[in-house]
Structure formats: C-alpha cells, structure tokens
Amino acid sequence: MKSDQAEFFAAQGYLRLDAFHPKSRMAAIRRNVLDEMKRLSARTDVTKSLRQLPFFQQIGKLSALVNVPGLHDALATPELIEFISRLGGQALTPSQGTQLLLSPPNQGDWTLKGLNWHVDVTSDPLCRLAGIQAFFLIDDVAPRGGATLALAGSHRVDTSGLGSVSALRRLLKTSDNLERNLRGSGVSIVEMSGRAGDICLMDMRLLHTPSINASKQLRMMATCRCFVGA
Numbered sequence: 001m002k003s004d005q006a007e008f009f010a011a012q013g014y015l016r017l018d019a020f021h022p023k024s025r026m027a028a029i030r031r032n033v034l035d036e037m038k039r040l041s042a043r044t045d046v047t048k049s050l051r052q053l054p055f056f057q058q059i060g061k062l063s064a065l066v067n068v069p070g071l072h073d074a075l076a077t078p079e080l081i082e083f084i085s086r087l088g089g090q091a092l093t094p095s096q097g098t099q100l101l102l103s104p105p106n107q108g109d110w111t112l113k114g115l116n117w118h119v120d121v122t123s124d125p126l127c128r129l130a131g132i133q134a135f136f137l138i139d140d141v142a143p144r145g146g147a148t149l150a151l152a153g154s155h156r157v158d159t160s161g162l163g164s165v166s167a168l169r170r171l172l173k174t175s176d177n178l179e180r181n182l183r184g185s186g187v188s189i190v191e192m193s194g195r196a197g198d199i200c201l202m203d204m205r206l207l208h209t210p211s212i213n214a215s216k217q218l219r220m221m222a223t224c225r226c227f228v229g230a
Helices: 003-012 023-041 044-051 055-065 071-075 078-088 154-159 165-174 178-182
Strands: 014-017 092-103 131-137 149-152 188-191 199-203 219-228
Touching: 003 014, 003 078, 023 044, 023 071, 023 219, 044 055, 055 092, 071 092, 071 219, 078 092, 078 131, 078 199, 078 219, 092 131, 149 154, 154 165, 165 178, 178 188
Parallel strands: none
Antiparallel strands: 014 199, 092 219, 131 199, 131 219, 149 188
16 A cells, blocks of 8 residues: 555545456456346336335345345455555454445436435544445446445545535535535545446545436445444
C-alpha cells in the first residue's frame, strides 16, 4: 500500500482498487449468479413479487434468493484483509461473511432524489474508525447501473463548509440539484461503478445509499464489512 492511498482514504473516506481480483475469478462467480437467476426466472411467484416491491427492497429480496458457494473466501481474501488492516492502521476483521448486492435491470429513471442515505455505524465522538466496508464488482457496472453511492468526505462533515451532519441530511432530503449544492463543500458523490474485479473500500462512517439501476443489465456486486476489534 502506498502512503498516498492511506492519506486519500483518511481524507475522503473511500478508495478504489482497480482490477484487484482477476477477471477469471469474477467470471466464475458471475456464471454462478446467472445460473441462479435462470432458476429464479422460472418461478413466476418470485418475479411477480419482486416487481411489486420498492426498488430498495428489490435489492435485498433478490440478493437473499441467490446463493453462490464459496463467495466469501473468493472475495475477502487474506491479501485484501491485510490491505484493509494496513489502510485502517489497525487489525480489522470480517463480520457476517460476504453478501451479494444484486439489482434487477430497468428499475426506472435514474435520480438522486428520494434515496436512502444512511450510515451503518453510530458516529464516534472521537472520530475514530469503526470499520471498513468492501464493495466488490462481480461484473462490469456502468454509471447509473445501480452501483452503491457514497458521500466522500461526509465522515468529517463537521469540519466542512456544510457545518453539521444534520444540515447535510436536510440537504440530501430537500435538494433539487444535489451535485450543484454540494459543490465547494468538501463533500462529493462517489458512484461505485467500474469493471469486474474492481473493489471500492469505504469508511463505514460515510453516508451512502443504494441507487436505481437504470441500465438493461443485472447489477452484480457483493459486500463485506470489516470491523475494528471484531
């Protein structure tokens, strides 16, 4: 790991690792996912119930129905966990394995309005790292193709131009042009799109959200959370 990677992660709260996993490894996982999707497509009860759910819930429902044996060992490798620990400056341990993040295609028009911005850990008054979450791209994910969105720099928003976390949350709910309103604040929207084999690492204090898959392709990602002292 390079020193500038650690500095960038500390400041922005995320880091991209391009082509960390070989495409052959991701292709094998992709085939398993597509085989499972083919099995599910034969069940009209499943496809009908998915269409009736809000798009955020479609992700959780579909991901829970697909099983890929050996997913965690294939993606959360010892090399990655060692890198994550060095990035965080202390030992971090995976918790709850690795889960799929699948979004059906053609979920609707892409938008930044009405998204479910949230954090997965409670804030630490001393601003200490609680954990790092890895997002794995199993297949290529195009922009506006359903990738997770994160607000880079939102873990240190109290020192930014926005003034407070509460002010930022109000902006996320009310803004008609979020990208414009965030300009100059030190906080920016990161879309975790990219190529199969890429990994996005995220400080778990960052605000993040699922997004709408406006593409014609199934969004195939997975995630693993690594915690301090787990």
